[in-house]
Amino acid sequence: MNIENTVSLRVDKSALPVIRHIDADWTRKDFMGSVKVRAGFGRDNYKVNSGLYAFGKPDADSDILVTANYKLTFDVVRRNLKGLNVWLLVLDTRGVNVWCAAGKGTFGTAELIKRITETNLSQMVNHRRLIVPQLGAVGVAAHKIKESTDFHVVYGPVRAEDIKPFIRANYKATETMRTMYFPIKERIKLAPAELKLNYKLLLFGIILLTGLSGIEGLKFNLAKLVHDFWGVSMLLILAYLSGTFLTPALLPWLPFRNFSAKGAFAGFFSWVVVAMLWRFKADLDALSWFLLFVSLSSYIGMNFTGASTYTSLSGVKKEMKYALPLQIVIGIAGLGLFLVSNLLS
Amino acid sequence: METLVYLSNVVTLQLDKVKCNGCALCTIVCPHRVFVMEQKKAAITNINKCMECGACAKNCASGAISVAAGVGCASAILNGMIKGTEPQCGCNCSSN
Numbered sequence: 001m002n003i004e005n006t007v008s009l010r011v012d013k014s015a016l017p018v019i020r021h022i023d024a025d026w027t028r029k030d031f032m033g034s035v036k037v038r039a040g041f042g043r044d045n046y047k048v049n050s051g052l053y054a055f056g057k058p059d060a061d062s063d064i065l066v067t068a069n070y071k072l073t074f075d076v077v078r079r080n081l082k083g084l085n086v087w088l089l090v091l092d093t094r095g096v097n098v099w100c101a102a103g104k105g106t107f108g109t110a111e112l113i114k115r116i117t118e119t120n121l122s123q124m125v126n127h128r129r130l131i132v133p134q135l136g137a138v139g140v141a142a143h144k145i146k147e148s149t150d151f152h153v154v155y156g157p158v159r160a161e162d163i164k165p166f167i168r169a170n171y172k173a174t175e176t177m178r179t180m181y182f183p184i185k186e187r188i189k190l191a192p193a194e195l196k197l198n199y200k201l202l203l204f205g206i207i208l209l210t211g212l213s214g215i216e217g218l219k220f221n222l223a224k225l226v227h228d229f230w231g232v233s234m235l236l237i238l239a240y241l242s243g244t245f246l247t248p249a250l251l252p253w254l255p256f257r258n259f260s261a262k263g264a265f266a267g268f269f270s271w272v273v274v275a276m277l278w279r280f281k282a283d284l285d286a287l288s289w290f291l292l293f294v295s296l297s298s299y300i301g302m303n304f305t306g307a308s309t310y311t312s313l314s315g316v317k318k319e320m321k322y323a324l325p326l327q328i329v330i331g332i333a334g335l336g337l338f339l340v341s342n343l344l345s
Numbered sequence: 346m347e348t349l350v351y352l353s354n355v356v357t358l359q360l361d362k363v364k365c366n367g368c369a370l371c372t373i374v375c376p377h378r379v380f381v382m383e384q385k386k387a388a389i390t391n392i393n394k395c396m397e398c399g400a401c402a403k404n405c406a407s408g409a410i411s412v413a414a415g416v417g418c419a420s421a422i423l424n425g426m427i428k429g430t431e432p433q434c435g436c437n438c439s440s441n
Contacts, residue, residue, distance in 0.1 A: 103398070103416050104434065137374035137400035138414075155373050173373075180376035182349055197420065257352055259419070306418030306434070308349075310377065312397040313415030313422075313432065315352040320419055 022053045024082035030075050037072055040193035043095075046071045050092035052119040056085035060126045063167060065156070066112065067133065068093040068101050080160040084167070087124070089115055102139030109141045116149045131156045131163075131171070134178060182309045187248040190307040194244045198300050202240045205296070206233050208335070215342040235274065239293040242270040243300025248307070259311070260323035263301015267293040284341035291334030299327045348377070348394070356395040357413040362386050364409035371401035371410060 026034075037043040050069045055078060064087040067077050074090065091111045093101035101107035112132075116122070132140055134155045142153035157166045157177035166173050209232045214225030246266040247254065254262035271293040275286060302323055305311040358379070365387050371380040372387065377394040380387050380401065387409070399414025421432040 100416075100434065102400075103414075134374055135376060135400075137404050138398045139403070141403050141406075142370060143404070143406035155370075158376055175378065178373065178376070179348065179378055252349055257350065302419045306416065306420050308417070310349050310394070310396050311351045311417030312356050312395060313417050314357055314397060314413065315355045316417040316419055316422060318352060318355050320422060 018051060020049065020051065020053045022055055022078055022088065024055075024078050024080075026075060026079060034072055034075065038189060038192055040196040043193070045095060047095035048074045048090060050090045050115065052115075052121070052124070053088040053090060055081055055088050056083075058085045058087050060124065062086050062125070063129065063131055064089055064121065064125065065131045065163065066091065066136065068096065068098045068107055070095050070097045070101075073097045077160045077163070080163055084164065089119065089121070089130070091115055098133050099135040099138065102136050105139050107136050108139035109144045112140055112145060113148055116145075116151060122150070128152050129154055129171075131167075133160075134158050134173075135180075180309045182251070184249060186309075187251060187307075188245075191245050191248050194248075194300070194304060194307060198240070198244070198303060201296075201299075202236060205236045205292075209236065209292075209338060212335070212339055212342060215339065216345055217343065235289060236292070236296070238270055238274060239267055239296040240300065242266045242293065242297035243304075246270065247297065247301035248304055251304075251308075258302075258315075258319040258323065259305050259308070260298045260302040260319055260327065263304070264294045264298035266301060267295075267297025270297070284337055284344065288334050288337035288341055291330050291337065295327045295331035295334060298323065299331075302327075350393055351396070351417070353393045356392060356397055357411075358389065358392060358395045358397065358401075359411045360387060360389050361409045361411075362388070364407050366407040366409070368406065370404045370406075374400040374404050376400070 033046065037046050047069050048071050062085050065077070066089045067073060069090050069092055077088070091107055093106045093111075096104065096106065098107050122128070128151050130145070130151045130153050132142075132153050132155055135158055137155055140153065142155070145151055145153050154171050156163060157173045158180055159177070162173065162177040166177060210225060210229050213228035213232055214220050214222060216224050243263050243266065246269070247259070247263045250266060251262060254265045256262060256265075268290075271290050274289075302319065305316045367382070367385040367387070369382050369387065372382055376398065377391065377396060379389055379391050379395045381390050382388070395412070396417055397412050397414050399412055402410040402412050402414065415432060416434050418432065418434055421434040425432040
């Protein structure tokens with residue numbers, strides 16, 4: 001997506017290099033775009049041009065804020081700058097947010113040095129202070145920026161909403177501003193994109209279980225397959241949603257610290273609700289669904305580690321070492337029991 | 346506000362106090378407030394809160410901090426397992 005089409009913008013032709021002007025207000029298109037990428041569509045190509053932007057009417061003494069060229073990040077930053085006059089130095093992170101890009105190294109020391117040089121930044125301003133978002137520290141080494149550009153990196157707050165208070169407090173951040181939280185609002189915002197992540201597994205499950213449900217005794221009964229299709233699909237979707245929505249929503253309250261156990265409990269909880277409200281009797285079918293709910297929700301819950309803001313690589317590896325085999329065994333046992341219960345029907 | 350804690354006694358974070366020059370940058374960049382300053386040297390307080398993001402080690406000019414940095418993401422680890430590589434991130438990363 002091209003920035004020219006999406007934000008109000010005037011290009012300052014008198015100055016070299018190109019400086020783009022930008023303001024705080026979101027258009028309807030910006031808003032719809034943010035909804036779309038949150039839902040998981042088109043997020044691979046939601047970018048703005050990298051380079052230097054003038055926000056408000058900055059001069060040679062104005063602050064320089066560094067950010068990523070993921071348009072959602074850029075939009076959230078500018079919305080929080082209303083009333084300020086600052087320079088925005090946008091790094092080319094290939095349309096990825098600051099934290100993830102810093103992890104990959106695209107929001108990094110080399111890219112920052114390149115943009116400082118390319119935009120002739122030392123000629124643009126009288127000071128040598130760069131405000132880099134704290135999460136960018138994963139990819140930026142402040143001492144190396146100082147060494148090769150003479151610019152002094154000041155790490156700003158974690159969240160864009162704290163930029164103004166941070167600047168007002170003479171570039172001091174409170175402990176709260178420096179801490180990465182994971183409140184329910186954030187967890188739920190990330191859940192829709194998770195829906196898309198594992199949908200193939202869900203489709204595969206629906207096709208497989210619908211096929212198996214055509215088995216009645218030792219015969220194949222097409223009418224039963226058609227009849228059971230909706231029920232089977234609904235149950236699998238519920239198990240899927242237990243992993244994608246219930247696990248993130250209830251994260252702090254689900255027992256144990258590992259996500260596979262949290263997911264398993266969310267799946268178990270959903271199964272109990274279905275058992276009480278809907279269709280299960282104390283039979284093999286119910287037991288097979290118990291195993292399927294627990295294994296599927298556990299697996300998807302485990303994948304939420306990637307969206308979470310506090311899991312370590314070493315921890316996830318440790319958790320997966322026993323969780324993944326267990327999920328596979330329980331899932332296969334569930335499928336097996338489902339088959340047996342149909343064979344016995 | 347709540348902060349969540351993941352598994353205990355698993356992270357690779359290490360601090361060599363002898364090398365520490367007392368710049369305190371680690372206490373600034375850590376998003377989980379793992380470091381504090383004690384007698385002009387960095388000290389680890391909450392090692393189980395560490396998520397191995399690597400910001401501290403990256404910004405430690407004196408090389409006193411080491412950590413096997415990476416993304417704690419099951420999908421990325423699975424991707425790596427399937428393709429026989431290191432964990433490969435490329436999907437739903439968190440936050441802005």
